[in-house]
Amino acid sequence: MDNLVKKVKLQWGNPLYSVLGIMIVAFGLQGCEKLYDLPEEQEFLSPNINYPSQIFEPIIGRTSELGAPNTDNSTKPLKFEIVNARYGDGRPVTDIFQLRPTYVWTGEYTGIETSLEEIEAKRKIEERPLFEVQESGKFVLWGASTNELITPRPADSSNLVQDRRYFDLKITNVGGERIIRDFQLIPWRELPYEPNNDINRYTGGVAPDPKDPRNPNKRDYIRPSLTNVIGAESNRNLVTNDDQKDVVVYIRPFEGGNGHNLRFSFWAPDSTAINPAKFNETRWNDLVHGFNRVNTTEYVQYDVAYPIPLTTVATKYTTGGSAKLEFAYSRLGFNNIRTTAYIGLNFKIFREGDWEIIFHFRRELPKFEDE
Incomplete structure (x- = not known):
């Protein structure tokens, strides 16, 4: 040779x-x-295919990708199929496979779209199982899931075997078949927004005060960031922490919108509205990726697409994967020095609808007037 x-x-x-x-x-x-009788190249399916974890604990109502397989050089393409879905006591599991309308992106979201129509043209609605395995081997729980469609873990915080959903995963290619057994799906109930420290994640009710959890008359609150915000009466910096909550935030749905409104309001201690125009340094055009802004003496409102933010793409409206808010106002202080005050909040909203975010000055009004 x-x-x-x-x-x-x-x-x-x-x-x-x-x-x-x-x-x-x-x-x-x-x-x-x-x-020399050399073997022909064979399709290979590794017996060592595995996942970093086989226990998934997603939050219902959010599109969540779960798990990523280590295929150990197995020949592709691989086919993944969920089989033998059952509860711990042997009852069959069917709720997670219900078909529901689900948003699927068909174009690239950039954050510079100029209308809701332009955003909606980049995605479509498909009928998908609420929980499924993708071609990549990753699992996904779609945002179309709700507490009514998928029962979350028990409100009493128990985690009994009979309440857990189990399933196996069949993996095949031309080289053979393998089954990975006993995955677990233990979903949390819906938490439709973040921050959500004001929600008891087991019951969905009001979260207790972290400093006094056994007191039924106290609760936890969402707290914004404050910079140079002075109290009109005390003439001191307002603060918000576990011990003192001068300013708190409520994120809640409201009635009477068009189904895709987002509204911002500011409340005095007596829950009457503060005119948003007082926040005279706020960049309202760059506050959120919203359209058709409406300014009133009680709120500022936008038309938006949900969820917020729409994707993980970084835009001028986001930071660290969350939407960011910054309200600002300036005033002349002592010695005729102009100071600017800031109120901030990083947030997410997962459920479509009409939502308002309220900043409540619980103890006293902020000082907007010059010295």
């Missing part, structure tokens, strides 16, 4: 000999393969 290759190399300068040489080497290699 070595002599054959050498003869071909000697004649390599001649084009005819080059072509003939390549053909001779190819036939020679085939002969060597038969001579």
Whole structure:
């Protein structure tokens, strides 16, 4: 065989000999393969395919990708199929496979779209199982899921075997079949927004005060960030923490909108509205990715697409995967020095509808007037 290759190399300068040489080497290699009985390339399905974890604890109502398989060099394509879905006591599981209308992106969201119509043109609604495995082997719980469609873990915080959903995963390719057994799906109930420290994640009710959890007359609140916000009566910096909550936030649905409104309001201690115009340094056009802004003496409102933010793409409206808010106002302080006050909140809203975010000054009004 070595002599054959050498003869071909000697004649390599001649084009005819080059072509003939390549053909001779190819036939020679085939002969060597038969001579030495070398195995043909086989499809491979590794027995060591695995997932970092087989216990998934997603939050209902959010589109969540779960798990990523280590395929251990198995030949692709691989086919993944959920099989034998059952509760811990053997009852079949069917609720997570209900088909529901689900948003699926067909175009790239950039954050510079100029209308709701432009955003909606980049996604469509498809009927999908609430929980499924994708071609990549990742699992997904779709945002169309609700507490009514999928029962969350018990409100009493128990985690009994009979309440857990189990399933197996069948993986196949041309090389064979493998089943990974005993995945678990233990979903949390819906938490339709973040921050959500004001919600008891087991019951969905009001969360207790972290400093006095056994006192039924106290509760936890969402707290904004405050910079240079001075109290009109005390003339001191307002603060919000576990011990003192001068300003708190409520995120809640409201009635009477068009189904995709987002509204911002500011409340005095008696829950009457503060005119948003007092926040005179706020960049209202860049506050959220919203349209058709409406300013009133009680609120500022936008038309928006949900969820907020729409994707994980970083835009001028987001930070660290959350939408960001910054309200600002300026005033002349002592020595005629102008100071600017800021109120901020990073947030997410997962459920479509009409929502309002209220900043409640519980103890005193902020000082808007000059010294």
